[in-house]
Amino acid sequence: MNETILLDHGAGGRASHELVQRVFARHFSNPALDSLDDAAVVEAPAGRLAISTDTFVVDPIVFPGGNIGSLAVHGTVNDLCCRGARPLWLTAGFVLEEGLPLALLEEVVAAMAEAASAAGVAIVAGDTKVVGRGQADKVFINTAGVGVIAPGVEIGGHMARPGDAVLVSGSMGDHGVTILAQRAGLGLNAPLVSDSAALHGMAAGLIAACPGLHVLRDPTRGGLATTLNEIAASSGVALELDEGTIPVDAAVNGVCELLGLDPLYLANEGKLIAIVAEDQAPAALEAMRSHAKGGRAAVIGRVLEAPAGRVWLNTAVGGRRLLDMLSGEPLPRIC
Numbered sequence: 475m476n477e478t479i480l481l482d483h484g485a486g487g488r489a490s491h492e493l494v495q496r497v498f499a500r501h502f503s504n505p506a507l508d509s510l511d512d513a514a515v516v517e518a519p520a521g522r523l524a525i526s527t528d529t530f531v532v533d534p535i536v537f538p539g540g541n542i543g544s545l546a547v548h549g550t551v552n553d554l555c556c557r558g559a560r561p562l563w564l565t566a567g568f569v570l571e572e573g574l575p576l577a578l579l580e581e582v583v584a585a586m587a588e589a590a591s592a593a594g595v596a597i598v599a600g601d602t603k604v605v606g607r608g609q610a611d612k613v614f615i616n617t618a619g620v621g622v623i624a625p626g627v628e629i630g631g632h633m634a635r636p637g638d639a640v641l642v643s644g645s646m647g648d649h650g651v652t653i654l655a656q657r658a659g660l661g662l663n664a665p666l667v668s669d670s671a672a673l674h675g676m677a678a679g680l681i682a683a684c685p686g687l688h689v690l691r692d693p694t695r696g697g698l699a700t701t702l703n704e705i706a707a708s709s710g711v712a713l714e715l716d717e718g719t720i721p722v723d724a725a726v727n728g729v730c731e732l733l734g735l736d737p738l739y740l741a742n743e744g745k746l747i748a749i750v751a752e753d754q755a756p757a758a759l760e761a762m763r764s765h766a767k768g769g770r771a772a773v774i775g776r777v778l779e780a781p782a783g784r785v786w787l788n789t790a791v792g793g794r795r796l797l798d799m800l801s802g803e804p805l806p807r808i809c
Contacts, residue, residue: 479574484604497580498600501587506563506598514598516563521622524559526550529616533807535582537656539649539668542615543586548672548743549694549809550619551593555677556690556746558629559621561593566600567616572607582613593672595619611807627681633688634709638777639755643676643746643762644669644770645721646698650740651729653808664725669767671744676765683761686751693747694809696800697739699785701747703799707783715775715797717790738787739800741808749777 482489506514528549535542554561590597648669655666693701706713722737730737750758755773762771785797
């Protein structure tokens, strides 16, 4: 078998069959997938289904802390658990560029399989397409995820209420700065690592500990500021944050100061925002900090009644400024 991707690999013939068997079927093997039929058949448990889809086009595709394969699993799992669902199944569609080294593809697929196993989900269906040189950039991955929501669990971006507390599970901007530094070849002597991680365990802990948990979101593209604006608009409330309480890693903060970036607008791939009833904020904080990825969890603000749709930041120097949605795209191809 050729050691790079050829157009033949997307033609549906012998080369396609060999690619599926050598790379995808070997790493993703599970009972629902192994028959390689046109659709997977699974036994759905009782409860409401949560369904999500996403497409991953990160550049570079391998970065400190992960690669596009593990990122695709983590991003999809986190979207499901932010609606209170237990993730169960994923599908994966690959767009491969002619000339992609098979060794690099296998590295991506192996990382994806490892991340899925760690998250307790099965990749049950998939597809592969090959395009000519220059028509893609190495590999793009589209996923769909399915999970089940237990009876009585109601979580959504429209459910924030005045008086609620706003929490984050850790430092902001780690993924965005890491991708920027790798892509630009900045050569910084700073310990920059993506925070890419599956957070279903943390989400489950929050659901169990906090009956007053109203909102869970993962602040990916657009970062914390943009995600909170979405919540404020959906819930018809205002949010007020205290800058000094928002965790930002020293290395990330240093890069942001050097390049004129705001860490509150940078992507995160392993962090949660939780909005809970005020009296349950201590329990939520404890649930976050009990998870391996929640050591720097913090209460960063509160929900106000008005002005609806606004997010305000009380600055560290005693000022107050409006945090609007991200304008433009300072970091393309981050997820």
